Amino acid sequence: MNYDAPAYDRSSLFCFPLVLAAGAVVQEKAETAIPMTTLSPPEGNTTFLDGTTWCVALAGVSQVDLQNALDWACGLGMADCRAIQDGAACFEPDTLVSHASYAFNNYYQQNGNSDIACNFGGTGTVTKNNPSYGKCVYSSSGSEVSSAPPLLKHYPSTMWWKLAELLLLLFLGSC
Template identity: 70%
Template sequence: MGHVTVEEKAEATIPNTALSPPEGNTTFLDATTWCVAIPWAPQMDLQIALDWACGDGKADCSPIKAGGPCYEPNTVVSHASYAFNAYYQQNGNNDIACNFGGTSTLTKKDPSN
């Protein structure tokens, strides 16, 4: 019986994580968030960040390639927004996953509309 008491005490010291937010897109707990390009960011900086997200960042950028369903509008801002968000969604939906050298921001507004 003494062994059971020790287990109960040990169990009681485990922090209750039931109230922790679920995994996924919870930056704003009341809504989904997206990581998008800042429209006034320098085009060159956006292109560098876009190239990184689709290259070393391993974001799925196939929909923004020519002929892809998200190719239009064919602008650096639009393509960067797609790539940034793809990376953000694939990498934990946290602030760090939406850090593209000051060229991105989180938004609650669905950028696909």
């Protein structure tokens, strides 16, 4: 028996799984005369128009809650807490509020400067006052907190997302 194989476009078979693997959300813009497909940006990135912000621990909250939040930030939260270790630049003053403030801010800066990234169970708050002191410098949205190789530090991380999005759109356009 001779069966006619269905005509498949090889690029179509490859493009659909690529979109699924990329985790992109495809949506059609209804307000345009010609339907236009766009990809949504990654969640959690926030840009503030009103200046630089930091996240610090609230004074006067429960010491137990503050310690739990500090433990989470330096543990599962993966904040870089080396600067608050004994003998490091931000160890003094050796207080729970000071150490928690440094850890909270490090986590906050690494996670898009959103209010939710400074909650810590109600023990953190966003401030526009730079909490840095002496040799202890708190990172800010304008400073580099990346552990990427020096070559990659010169380009904002959003540029890499834009480049990846552009390449994906170009590829999908050829499908």
